[in-house]
Amino acid sequence: MRHLLSPLDFSVEEVDHMLRLASDISENPDKYSHVCDGKKLATLFYEPSTRTRLSFEAAMLNLGGKTLGFQSAQSSSASKGESVADTIRVISCYADIAAMRHPKEGAPAVAASFSNIPVINAGDGGHNHPTQTFTDLLTIKKLKGRLDNMTIGLCGDLKFGRTVHSLVNAMKRYKNVKFIFISPVELKIPQYLREELTNENYDFVETNTLEDVMPELDILYMTRVQQERFFNEADYIRLKDSFILTESKLALAKDDCYVLHPLPRVNEISVEIDNDPRAAYFKQVQNGVYVRMALIMILLGLDKEFPID
Numbered sequence: 161m162r163h164l165l166s167p168l169d170f171s172v173e174e175v176d177h178m179l180r181l182a183s184d185i186s187e188n189p190d191k192y193s194h195v196c197d198g199k200k201l202a203t204l205f206y207e208p209s210t211r212t213r214l215s216f217e218a219a220m221l222n223l224g225g226k227t228l229g230f231q232s233a234q235s236s237s238a239s240k241g242e243s244v245a246d247t248i249r250v251i252s253c254y255a256d257i258a259a260m261r262h263p264k265e266g267a268p269a270v271a272a273s274f275s276n277i278p279v280i281n282a283g284d285g286g287h288n289h290p291t292q293t294f295t296d297l298l299t300i301k302k303l304k305g306r307l308d309n310m311t312i313g314l315c316g317d318l319k320f321g322r323t324v325h326s327l328v329n330a331m332k333r334y335k336n337v338k339f340i341f342i343s344p345v346e347l348k349i350p351q352y353l354r355e356e357l358t359n360e361n362y363d364f365v366e367t368n369t370l371e372d373v374m375p376e377l378d379i380l381y382m383t384r385v386q387q388e389r390f391f392n393e394a395d396y397i398r399l400k401d402s403f404i405l406t407e408s409k410l411a412l413a414k415d416d417c418y419v420l421h422p423l424p425r426v427n428e429i430s431v432e433i434d435n436d437p438r439a440a441y442f443k444q445v446q447n448g449v450y451v452r453m454a455l456i457m458i459l460l461g462l463d464k465e466f467p468i469d
């Protein structure tokens with residue numbers, strides 16, 4: 161049995177297989193509409209979500225399966241003190257696979273160690289968000305035709321943004337990828353990530369000016385300042401609008417520099433950009449369903465019945 165806790169749990173070859181399967185699903189959805197007949201996905205969400213939870217549910221429904229779950233810690237027996245370990249043992253009796261979001265880093269890993277079914281990390285605190293990363297990779301691959309030879313700017317809350325941490329870990333495995341980290345000083349990438357990139361000789365730059373680096377970028381990955389991870393409301397208010405992508409800033413970018421955002425958006429991308437052909441964040445949302453369909457198939461061992469090579 162296999163879990164997904166970090167994007168690095170899958171090798172580059174396995175990620176490539178997943179992305180090819182997701183692309184085939186997007187082109188031939190009917191072929192996959194009964195793959196999970198009789199199977200159940202449990203969504204265990206201890207934190208709010210729109211995209212991740214509903215795209216997991218849509219993915220399982222599209223595959224012919226069924227879903228069950230809870231949307232908040234408050235509506236589950238966690239509110240009565242039940243541990244993650246006990247909850248997953250119980251859910252293992254009800255479902256074939258589970259997706260878990262939790263505010264504490266490592267909670268899905270704890271669940272996996274007690275589980276009899278595959279556990280997918282659907283976001284743990286400020287740590288990882290691997291299914292968002294696979295969604296981002298599929299989107300970049302479809303738009304640019306490659307995942308290597310790329311300069312990617314990551315802008316906003318790079319300290320608490322788990323999508324950033326996961327995406328950097330995933331992208332650094334491809335050749336000639338340069339990272340430009342754009343953030344206020346207080347929201348720079350965590351020290352452990354900086355040390356990893358430095359020790360492994362990756363090409364990266366840290367700056368607090370978006371305009372200066374715009375012309376270099378092949379991908380601009382905008383992120384929201386993560387209000388829920390701040391200890392101090394005043395700091396959040398001071399930092400929340402540090403970077404707002406406007407038409408005038410996007411005018412500095414290449415014609416094929418695509419703008420991604422894991423969403424939800426607050427103020428960091430002006431809505432005037434939504435109709436620009438380079439705005440790719442709603443394409444990302446659609447790709448999230450295909451990637452999660454592919455992932456469910458792989459973790460349940462059902463992909464072998466659908467060779468795509």
Ligand code: CP
Nearest residue numbers: 209210211212422423
């Ligand atoms: N991208 C993402 O994780 O969105 P949700 O918080 O709505 O699931």
